[in-house]
Amino acid sequence: MFRALREKLLGASKQAEEELDPKLNLDYETFRPEERESGAVIRESHLENVLWEMELALLQSDVAMEALEDMKAIIKKRLVGLRVENRSEIVPTIEKALKASLVELLSKNVFNPDILLEDRETPLVVVFVGVNGTGKTTSIARITHWLKENGKSVVLAAADTFRAGAIEQLDLHATKLGCKIIKHQSGGDPAAVAFDAVEHAKAKHRDIVLIDTAGRMQTNSNLMDEMKKIRRVASPDLVIFVGDSLAGNDAVEQAKKFHEAVDIDAVVLTKLDVDAKGGAALSISSAIDKPIAFVGIGQEYEDIMPFDAAWIVERIFS
Ligand SMILES: Nc1nc2c(ncn2[C@@H]2O[C@H](COP(=O)(O)OP(=O)(O)O)[C@@H](O)[C@H]2O)c(=O)[nH]1
Ligand SMILES: [Mg+2]
Incomplete structure (x- = not known):
């Protein structure tokens, strides 16, 4: 599936694909x-x-x-x-x-997406953090789609109770993707939503919980306190920072702030289909010393792929 995506993104015809292949599998590492x-x-x-x-x-x-x-x-x-x-x-x-x-x-830090697919005794809990508009909710939807394709049961937690329409946005995805969503009313306590989602997943033996959160500004200390509380209450296995590759140096600053507050484990870099060359991948991962897990390459459910260092490097110089 990911290979098909990559071809789509590169617009590779059969012939172009043959030319691209050796490029994509560059022996850079050796x-x-x-x-x-x-x-x-x-x-x-x-x-x-x-x-x-x-x-x-x-x-x-x-x-x-x-x-x-x-x-x-x-x-x-x-x-x-x-x-x-x-x-x-x-x-x-x-x-x-x-x-x-x-x-x-x-490649110093590598995230293997397959860890999301491993069989476990208790649900894997993943929190997504990042400022508004970077692509948290759509990334969650895309990852849910991929998890479901791989036979996993997913519970979504609508813990962005702050932004108007955020709960409805996630709810719509849950309906389309056919998975359970735990939601409270708008303005409610995000940590309580996260907690309920984890409890639900445990009780129903679901595989994975994906927690959506609010963005606002990374300089907003309330936001960081809220993220810390979610972390405390939901005890996530992974905290994933979602960064917008178009945001340049801002994305790096955001990553640092969130990392200070909640210890990021990995990064999703979105909007690589739009113009951005992908240098942000290098900047963010070297700033916080964490791997890029996935990259977002469009707005459809299929438009996400695991990070590939050689692919990004070719892109930076293309
Ligand atoms: N082109 C493109 N748009 C994206 C990508 N990821 C997210 N978006 C768009 O960015 C906007 C904000 O996304 P959303 O998930 O709501 O951001 P959130 O505020 O962090 O939850 C939406 O219009 C998404 O469709 C991507 O990889 N490529
Ligand atoms: Mg959102």
């Missing part, structure tokens, strides 16, 4: 330039020139400065003083090493 006795030596000045150009591309893709510094350090250590076959190999080698180091940074 890329090490060959050691040689003779040939052209890569010097720091070569690196500076090539990296400067690529840095621009990265900054334009919303890769944060800090992440860039980490990456440059990796590349320098790996390449300076190394010999390549001849001078013309220097630039491509540096470029490939740069991509490899990006993939490496993005």
Whole structure:
């Protein structure tokens, strides 16, 4: 299913697919330039020139400065003083090493989506946090769709009791997707909704509880207190931060704030179908040192896929 999605997103025809395939399965993770006795030596000045150009591309893709510094350090250590076959190999080698180091940074923390599908004694509880409009509710709906396709029973918790229409929005998804929703009235205590949903799932032996929460501003301390209370009351197995890839550096700041308040375990990065190159993936994951679990690539139920570091890196430079 995910492969089909990827093709859809890339708009790959049969032929394009063949061309893309080797690209998508780049051996970045194992890329090490060959050691040689003779040939052209890569010097720091070569690196500076090539990296400067690529840095621009990265900054334009919303890769944060800090992440860039980490990456440059990796590349320098790996390449300076190394010999390549001849001078013309220097630039491509540096470029490939740069991509490899990006993939490496993005693969430092990995989230295996299959852990959501494992059989367990008690329901797996997942809370989704993030500011308004980043895509929490639609991500929950998309993940529910995927879980249901994989035979899992899902309980949704409408713990965004703050925004007008939020409960109805989730309710609509629950009806379409055919799963149970636990909801209270608008303005109610979100933690109580989360608690009831977990209790319901335990009593009915459901597999997984997905808790939707309110957004507002990450600077709003009430919001952070509310998130902490939900965390305390629902004891989630996972807290997932939902970030909008179009939000650039704001998304990074939001991730840090939520991480401080509630300890994020993984990230969903949405709206990668809209223009964003995906540098936010690198910036967010290096800012909070947590993996990207899924990426949102549209507004349909199928428009979500597990994170793939090589795919994002190709996208950043495309
Ligand atoms: N194009 C696109 N739109 C998305 C994506 N994820 C969410 N959206 C849209 O973003 C808007 C806000 O999403 P919603 O789930 O309500 O955000 P929430 O406030 O965090 O719950 C909606 O119009 C969604 O359809 C995505 O991956 N791609
Ligand atoms: Mg919502």
